[in-house]
Amino acid sequence: MKQFQYIRPSTEQGVLEAIVKPGTKIIAGGSNLVDLMKHGVMSPDKLVDINKLPLRAITPTKTGLHIGALALNSQVADNAAVKERFPLLAQALNAGASAQLRNMATVGGNMMQRTRCTYFYDITMPCNKRNPGSGCGALQGFNRMHAIFGTSEKCIAVHPSDMCVGLAALDATVILAGKKGERRIPFTEFHRLPGEHPELDNNLAKDELILAVEIPDNNFASHSYYLKVRDRASYAFALVSVAAALDINNGTIRNARLAMGGVAHKPWRLFDAEKALIGQQPSEAVFQHAAEVAMHRAKAYEFNAFKLKMAPANIVEALCHAAGIA
Amino acid sequence: METKKPCAEPDIDAQEVDHPRRTFIKQTTLMTAVALAPGAAVKAAEAHLDDKIAAIFEKLPVNIEVNGTKHSLSIEPRVTLLDLLREQLDLTGTKKGCDYGQCGACTVHVDGHRINSCLTLAVMVDGKKVTTIEGLAKGDDLHPMQEAFIKHDGFQCGYCTSGQIMSAVACIREGHANSEAEVREYMSGNICRCGAYPNIVNAILDVKQGGQQV
Numbered sequence: 001m002k003q004f005q006y007i008r009p010s011t012e013q014g015v016l017e018a019i020v021k022p023g024t025k026i027i028a029g030g031s032n033l034v035d036l037m038k039h040g041v042m043s044p045d046k047l048v049d050i051n052k053l054p055l056r057a058i059t060p061t062k063t064g065l066h067i068g069a070l071a072l073n074s075q076v077a078d079n080a081a082v083k084e085r086f087p088l089l090a091q092a093l094n095a096g097a098s099a100q101l102r103n104m105a106t107v108g109g110n111m112m113q114r115t116r117c118t119y120f121y122d123i124t125m126p127c128n129k130r131n132p133g134s135g136c137g138a139l140q141g142f143n144r145m146h147a148i149f150g151t152s153e154k155c156i157a158v159h160p161s162d163m164c165v166g167l168a169a170l171d172a173t174v175i176l177a178g179k180k181g182e183r184r185i186p187f188t189e190f191h192r193l194p195g196e197h198p199e200l201d202n203n204l205a206k207d208e209l210i211l212a213v214e215i216p217d218n219n220f221a222s223h224s225y226y227l228k229v230r231d232r233a234s235y236a237f238a239l240v241s242v243a244a245a246l247d248i249n250n251g252t253i254r255n256a257r258l259a260m261g262g263v264a265h266k267p268w269r270l271f272d273a274e275k276a277l278i279g280q281q282p283s284e285a286v287f288q289h290a291a292e293v294a295m296h297r298a299k300a301y302e303f304n305a306f307k308l309k310m311a312p313a314n315i316v317e318a319l320c321h322a323a324g325i326a
Numbered sequence: 327m328e329t330k331k332p333c334a335e336p337d338i339d340a341q342e343v344d345h346p347r348r349t350f351i352k353q354t355t356l357m358t359a360v361a362l363a364p365g366a367a368v369k370a371a372e373a374h375l376d377d378k379i380a381a382i383f384e385k386l387p388v389n390i391e392v393n394g395t396k397h398s399l400s401i402e403p404r405v406t407l408l409d410l411l412r413e414q415l416d417l418t419g420t421k422k423g424c425d426y427g428q429c430g431a432c433t434v435h436v437d438g439h440r441i442n443s444c445l446t447l448a449v450m451v452d453g454k455k456v457t458t459i460e461g462l463a464k465g466d467d468l469h470p471m472q473e474a475f476i477k478h479d480g481f482q483c484g485y486c487t488s489g490q491i492m493s494a495v496a497c498i499r500e501g502h503a504n505s506e507a508e509v510r511e512y513m514s515g516n517i518c519r520c521g522a523y524p525n526i527v528n529a530i531l532d533v534k535q536g537g538q539q540v
Binding site: 001005034037039049051078097098100234235 | 384402425426427430433441445493496500502510514
């Protein structure tokens with residue numbers, strides 16, 4: 001690992017002042033950043049450790065739940081309020097990484113983990129994300145794990161988080177601090193598609209810090225499910241994952257939320273498929289139709305065409321679980 | 327074990343007695359490094375200037391309690407907790423498997439929570455309490471999980487075992503050892519290439535069901 005400087009400011013102001021300098025990166029849990037630094041994929045000159053900031057609390061608000069950016073993934077997954085009110089999030093969190101990594105990874109860090117693929121990690125290969133303009137090794141390469149939605153010729157990597165798929169489905173809001181004060185953005189607008197600038201994974205400005213995410217109250221708790229399909233039973237990135245949440249009243253779907261992981265450069269919210277579910281009675285046929293809507297504009301590459309079949313099948317399965325249709 | 331020091335200055339004599347293989351590896355690695363390094367580094371190594379060179383990069387004061395012993399150390403920011411434990415504190419029970427957070431061999435407890443020490447910067451453990459596999463037994467009395475791994479033959483080559491045991495203890499403390507399926511899920515961060523999984527699961531369930539204090 002390349003040498004770097006390390007500081008641990010104790011105030012938000014101190015962090016915001018430190019991070020404006022080029023070559024500076026924030027470190028929280030470090031589970032992705034330290035890994036990338038060991039591989040030589042990222043080599044910051046200075047790390048700003050934010051663990052002294054008081055951003056660890058999970059607190060109920062009048063309209064939902066406020067989760068500090070430094071709350072650990074394991075702490076959120078085991079939190080009583082999360083389990084009771086947003087079981088989808090707890091399920092998604094527990095589907096991700098390992099117990100050890102969940103004890104290290106923070107909510108903010110999980111969001112900031114790099115959208116990535118094996119070509120991003122292999123510094124001998126071209127990668128527009130790691131080295132803009134060098135080309136994409138995956139486009140014509142072994143692209144089995146790669147995206148089927150929202151890709152560009154520059155990058156077809158996927159964002160590997162499960163937590164973020166849950167938060168996208170649950171209409172979370174991200175609270176950011178910058179020099180000009182705080183701003184709030186919808187979770188679904190935090191991460192980016194690759195477009196012409198795959199080096200940017202998200203819309204966090206260089207001088208900004210994630211303070212928290214907030215989840216609004218909803219009626220999905222009794223009908224939600226997180227389905228993750230992967231190469232082994234546990235501790236692997238998703239080939240495809242689906243967060244499904246239904247608000248079912250008198251046998252009719254009053255409201256629905258659907259998001260997918262493992263299919264795009266960002267957590268992939270399925271707005272059109274949600275609309276196709278509203279007002280319907282839950283049934284496999286209805287779910288099948290929603291899955292067809294969801295797959296509109298999906299595009300496969302040489303080795304990931306299986307995802308075009310897997311993704312809709314997983315949407316149907318997740319919705320059946322959520323609705324209680326075995 | 328009796329040669330352990332709180333912060334190990336290289337003690338070649340003791341290592342030759344206790345760890346001939348490690349000493350050999352260290353020496354050959356050093357020779358390789360010297361053979362490959364550019365002139366300045368060779369000269370620096372010859373003049374024993376390593377520490378002075380490193381000091382340019384800001385060694386930081388770090389206070390860590392490991393297995394009940396307090397250490398006041400001076401560490402480069404890039405040193406991982408795993409390397410600190412193994413290379414400076416001579417606690418080689420914690421293993422380096424993949425070194426990238428994928429295998430769990432380096433699992434230790436920090437303030438009671440299991441983490442991957444290979445992805446943890448030692449400077450970030452400042453002020454915290456670390457427990458390694460060496461800290462589980464009380465004198466000659468093995469920890470119940472160590473006993474159970476022996477009883478159930480929960481290992482073959484043994485390389486993943488200290489990580490497995492640290493993880494297994496945490497798995498029970500967290501309340502995630504209530505069924506075989508749950509144990510398998512919550513132990514999935516510890517890879518065993520010998521495939522001792524069924525016996526590892528049996529060992530954990532045995533300790534859990536026995537109700538022993540872990």
